Amino acid sequence: MVFAHFIVGNTRPYTVQDWAKDIALATSKGIDAFALNVGRDDYEASRVADAYTAASGTNFKLFLSFDMTSLPCSGAGDAYRLRDYITRYATHPSQLRYGAKILASTFGGEYCSFGTGNLNQGWQNAIKSGLPPVHFVPAFFLDPASFSGIPVMDGALNWNSAWPQGNYDTNFGPDNEYISHLGGRSYMAAFSPWFFTHYGPDTYNKNFIFRCDNWHFSRRWEDLVENRDSVAFVEALTWNDFGESHYLGPVHGDLSRSDDWTADYDHQGWLDLLQYYIQAYKTGVYPTVSKDKVFLWSRLAPAAANAPDRIGKPDHWEWTQDFLWVVVLLTAPAEVQVTCGPSVEEMSLPEGVGKLQVPLRQDCSPSVTIFRGGLSTLRFSPDGFNFRTNPRNYNFNAYVASS
Template sequence: MVFAHFIVGNTRSFTVSDWAQDIALAASKGIDAFALNVGRDDYEASKVADAFTAAADTGFKLFLSFDMTSLPCSGAGDATTLRNYILNYDTHPSQLKYNGKSLVSTFGGEYCTFGTGNLNQGWMNAVKTGMPPIHFIPAFFIDPGAFEGMTVMDGAFNWNSGWPSGASDGNFDSDNNYVAHLEGRTYMANFSPWFFTHYGANSFNKNFIFRADDWHFSHRWELIIANRDVVGLVEAVTWNDFGESHYLGPRHGDQAGSEAWTNGYDHTDWLDLLSYYIEAYKTGIYPSIEKDRIFLWARLSPAAANAPDSVGKPNHWDWTQDYLWAVVLLTAPAQVQLSCGTTRNTYTVPAGLSRLQLPFSQSCSVQASVIRDDLTTLTLAPNGFNFQTNPSSYNFNAFVAASP
């Protein structure tokens, strides 16, 4: 199964119909459930209730992912919030069940003891003792070697597997390390398409990128699919975390002060490419291509450019290169042309999926086309896809576009 991490804290203004809209869109792309990231804000419980109302009778599932960077967990009484959430939805028809048990996850929580002085016992008391049976797959940020003594864990979610850890491309080493220490328990991998956050010292004080070059979107999925025999579950991070720029869903609700780098940067054109890979992961067979498609994404300014931006250049800015990244799905061989201003490359491309790139060197507008038998059969010239060498601010978010 494939899930999408959903920040309930960004849904203060959501109605049931907003939830229904996102649920319908996610389900149409092959996503099975939302992992509802819940924290301490008072309004979140009512928004979780709205989500379950919207999901009822749709076949779409939901499960709780407790945000332990927000929820307290030092005393025994701190478990009450978690236990109430689990009890409230355990029998709901939209609660995701795994091996007949409610699936429950976390973001963090490796420091939680719930008054016991022991991580494993603390979590056991909090979510399992005297409770309906759950399948507990937390994202604890600990050495996987410690998993072998963590009897409360029915599996693990490897949050940091979603991006490379440095200036080179990602690999499957972190995933293999988790699998090796889970001893047959459920492994949940992270897929994430991007990462850029740009909060100043007067806000969340987070200003950095993770590398997403070299078609990271495709590369990560292809690693997961090649190792699908050990990847029981995949969680896409995220559906709606706008502040970290890895959102896949539509921009509505609370954008968490990210408007400076998310307004005008819609990511939903990635969803059909996501759907292509989800089908391959679930079935083990890449789907047949019935229509030529072009998917494009890039930053819209040079990584090394200087801008009059009080927040400053993001950390790790030098981990990324100035390229247009393209994935094309072709029903038959063709030529594909990528251009931006006077920079133009034409590639002879076979049927199937191909990855192409074009370097940026000047202010220009992006265009792509498919040429077959000397006829241009598809052209994509996205409105707003303009590379600017002298930006007014540091925006390392991805501009995403796809042909219909």
């Protein structure tokens, strides 16, 4: 199964109809459920109720992912909110179950004891004792070697497997480390297309990137497809975390003060590529391509460029390269040409998925052309996709387009 992490804290203005639109869109791309990230804000309970209402009568499922960076968990009474959520939706037809058990997850919580002085006992009391059966797959930021001593965990979400944690390409090593220490319990891998956040000290005070070069989107999924027998679930990070630039859904709702780097940066161009890989992960076979399709993304300014931005360059800016990343889905072998200003790349590619890149060295707007038999069968030059060498701010978000 494939889930998308959904930040309920960004849905203050949402209606049931807004939820219904997101659910319909996610369903159409092969996503099975939203993991509802819930925190301490009072309005979130009402938005969760709206989500379950919107999912009623569909095959789409929901489950709770408790954000323990927001929810308190030091005292026994702090468990009440978690237990209330689980009880409230335990019998709802849209509640996701794994086997006969309610699926529940977290973001963080490895420091929680709920008044017991013990991580395992605290979580046992909070979400299992006296409740309907729960299949608990948290994202605890711990050395996976410690998992054998935490039997309350029925599995683990490896949150940071979504991105390389240094200046290197994605690989399956962090996944294997989790799998080896889970002893057969459920492994939930993470996928994310991008990461950039740009908050100053006056707000959330986080300003950094993770490296997502070399077609990270595709390579992460290709690792997951290759190792699908070891991966019970994949959670896409995220549907709507605009502040960290890894949203896959529409830019809608509360943008968490991210307007400076998310306005006009729609990521929905990735969704058809996501659907392609989800089908391959679920079936073990890459789907036949029925229509030629082009996907391209990049930053819109050089990583080393200077800008009049009071927040400053994001940490790790030097980890990323100035390239346009291109993925094509081809119905048959073809010649593919990518241009951006003086940069040109031409390749003969087979049927299926292919990857190209061109360096971005000066102001330019990209174009991709597919040729067969010397004739152009598709030309894609997306509007608004303009690489500029003199940026007005440090925006390391991905600009995404698809044909």
